[in-house]
Amino acid sequence: MSHHWISLTLNGETIEAEVPANRLLSDFLRDQLALTGTKRGCETGVCGACSILIDGEVSKSCLSLAVQAHGKTITTVEGLAQGQALHVLQAAFMEHGGLQCGYCTPGFLIAAADLLSRNTSPDDAEIRKALSGNICRCTGYQGIVDAVRAAAENLNGT
Amino acid sequence: MRNLDYLEPESLDEALRMLADYGDEAAVFAGGTALLLAMRQRMLAPGIVVALGGLSALRGIGYTPEAGLRIGALSRHSEIARADIVREHYPVLAKVAAGLANPQVRNQGTIGGNLCYGDPATDPPSVLVALDAELEIAGRSGTRRVAMADFLVDYFTTALEPGEILTAIHLPPVTPGRVGHYKRHLRTPAEHRPVANVALTLTERGGLWDDVRLVIGAATPVAQSMARAAAALTGQAITLDLAAEAARIAAEDLTPVSDARGSAAFRRQVVRATVRRIVAEAAGLDWSEAAA
């Protein structure tokens, strides 16, 4: 099997690593780099628990090989907060019941961050569409939608 | 997932040579969304993947009034959805790309990969057939162009020969009055793959439709052009009755698939409803009050 040296920017830091060709990006993050915030929920690209930002775009890390990450800029849930200061979405998810068991939460935060980077004042339908690649079994989505809406309003100062 | 070698050709020639060298053992890797899924579920087990990511010839979306639109096969769905030239000249294609699956898949999946996989339960094939798309395919002996309708051979089967690579999708230049519509039906709101979809393109002349293409996807093994239904809509004033008649014809001519997500009879019924609706909507008619 081929092995590859990859270099990428991960949560603001430059990372170099050797990966076997068949290693999924999600496994690379979790098992090789111990960034376990990115979750395995279905490993078939449906549930979105493994979502990360690749070059600023929400992506499922179980649908990508680690070797494909070479040269990319990646943000995982661990990269959202600035030190002790939570990302506005993280604070909103806490405040508005955007999570319960928390297993899907990293993926939803990433998908929501992607949305807000493109659309600063989404309506509920746009929020729901933007989160349609993620599954939550606890909240019924209402708390999540409320949280994203509140985060957008917060960012807009409304 | 089994051990594999990941090859990164730097040119199309090199990629084609690799495919020739490794034959059946190799699989072409574009965005990876479908291939990785198939590999994880052990439907495919290539020992070698030839990753096309570095091939600039397969990238980019460009338009000229003479040649029309060229979409590099590695264009991701989100890139197509956002491309100004697509939105301007082929808004129906931009709309299809913007609504495909979910945001993650749109960001990761490529149009080329989507077409080569040959999965019927997806959005692009029917609309590309209706837009008279041609596919540019590179092989060791040169490049050929294949009409989209001929590219789709059967369930998960395309006209791509072993060792060939889909390089681009071409759409003819837009002509005045040419418009496109697309409508898909999800079995339930929780489904993300269409159980049936309908693409409709036509040229409006004096309030009548000409050069009509009506193409059904997802309900059939490959996107199916509905010539009789299209003919019925050509040169006639579009009424709800005519929409219903075209829908009836399309349902009659349909070669539906039957599986756990929908029996043949169900798909026929859904196609009939969806055709009636797309025709009515294209003509600015309200279909909701009168059942077919």
Place this chain on the structure above:
Amino acid sequence: METSAIGQARPQINAREKVLGRARYAGDLKLAGMLHARLLRAPHAHARIVSVDTSAARALAGVRAVATGADVPDRRWGVGHKQQHVLARGVVRFVGEEVAAVVAETPEIAEEALDLIRVEYEELAPLLDPALSLDPGVPQVHEGGNLSEEINIDRGDVDAAFAGADLIHEETYTTHSQYPGYMEPMATLAEVDGAGRLNVWTSTQSVFLARQRLAEALDRPISSIRVIQPTVGGGFGGKIIEERSSVIAAFLATLVDRPVRLGLSRLDDILSGCFSVPATIRLKMGMTRDGTIVAKEVDILADCGAYAGLAGEVMTVTAMRSDNMQRIRNIRTRARLVYTHTMPRGAFRGFGGAQMSFALNSHMATMAEMLGLDVIELHRKNAIGPGETSVHDWKIGSCELPACLDQVSEAIGWGEKRSRAKAGGVLRRGVGMAAAMHVSGNRTIGNWDGSTILLKVNEDGRAVVHTGESDMGQGAFTMLAQICAETLGIPVAHVTVAAPDTDNSPYCIGTLASRVTINGGMAMVKAAEEARATILAAAAAKLGCDAEDLALVDGVIRSADGAHTAPLAEICRYHIYRHGGEGIYVKGSHDPQTVRFDGDFRGNIAPAYSFAAQAVEVEVDTETGQVRLVETYLSDDCGVAINPLAVHGQSNGAAVQALGWTLYEELHFEGGRVINGNLADYTMATADAVPMMHSMIVEGYEPNGPLGAKGASETAILPGAAAIANAVYDAIGVRITDLPITPEKILAGLAELEEASLA
């Protein structure tokens, strides 16, 4: 304190670590030298295992062990019926049953080794249809026949009551099996430590039941096992005591003497169960002209799959729980649980209640129409009330069911929407409702439904709560922290709830039967009161005043006249640093004044009962059969809502799970094999598949509950299916009695109506 610690919406106390991605779930944990396990599953629904050849798998580099049924303890484990070995032995009884396990250096090697195991099966005829299970000559799932359990309940004089009824209606309803769908597939990390003890970190709803089960299955002393609960990514009943992978993982750890992690893939998790119990329910009810229910006859056939697990208990709930919601005296019920060669079914949120709620509420709507009555009035007329004793001797404490009915009917505009003219278009709307009850606690595991809290107050005045009750995401730890803070007089932020750990936590049953708020919460009140008394006594000694004059508020001790004051931390240090001093450790225990069922299923099993009502509007596409939920209002009677944010979250999540069961999710079998065992084909709702969820709370006061609270997490899943089915009927006149409500069934129903109208 400026604001009370209870009653306001508040983030979960572990929310921060979850949004940071730093909460640790079992599959995130690693130990030095850790190995990885993978499981080989049976491809046949029923087969004899002729031989298993593991030699090639064992020879693969990196493989540390391969285990089969021949290697596991002889002792069988199970809930009531002791039927299972750790790995299948001799016979496989469902597609997906674990036949062998591989432990290897990496998950990839373990997976590769699975392909090298050669199992020879002799295929046997399977029994797949529960309806045939009791016929003569069909394949037997277990020795002793396919009938797992049968219960019969007879109350009053049913025949006489039917004879006196003005209206009798009979219908058969079928319900299907639902996947719990927790986002965290089962994961376990297990090791035998240097002292020979087995340490297990697993995704569980109960560390003590997990430990008991491991002791049985691995045939070793209870105290040689320690079970620790990491953060749990949802349970919904599936992680109580029926899942098997934690048992296998622990066994493998004992086999290789190295830490072993077994994280199930989603496909594995689906194949191994544990789905809800599908039941066919024949319901016959008699009413007088004014809508009074006078008689009920019920016949239930429930399918537990290959192993009984908790399905017998689940079926009991299906059979008799909803009887207690209404003032009915004449009931005859027969319920039979049968085996089939399919995946084991069992506990699932609602614990059997949803199945009967679908039947009962569909029936109520039908009979209301037959009598020309509004179904909400029909519910109101028959609803049991506070202070009443039900037909099965349940003593109803708080009951706000009528207020729930008011709330949902007003919110959705029931009267107006019911009376609007029926439109004849393609898209037709209708409204429907349903009402349900659930227990808060259940004296069912043994003659104890208690809970114990150990509370430490540290030398800085902050508290640590030790409990064996589990939080799977629903907010149990937050509830305990809030009650602790409120009762003790410190900020919620000063309370830590330690993860359940059988070595360090007090013995508790765990999280099931909506018992943790009411019973764990009561134990928490008692512990916090005890701690406060201890602190105030110490303060009185230190400050030279009477403890009765002192109060602890917001972390400060003050006398009523303000003359004496001390920060809590100072008193906590004083409690230690004096002759004969010690840290503050107190215990609160609470076992409710309930009883177990007697032999005739009578007895007040729970300290309180929760109620809920839901009203929905749907839109039916008459051309495609698609049903879309347009609006939903769910009202929960949970007593005092300790944390409204958590209650709404639970209600919304339950309502969407019910929506999925009703319209979106359906397990497809082919010859006993699940053919849609992945999340692309078993479609759970995404955010764009649900409307805005409206959750409402009717706040009553439950006298048997902590600070007036009772359970709030399960009732909300019960009314959804019938509310939707009733709305579909209202929209198009098609009565679906067979879940799920699929587009095909809608279209078939419409076609039938049309045929009838032409006939």
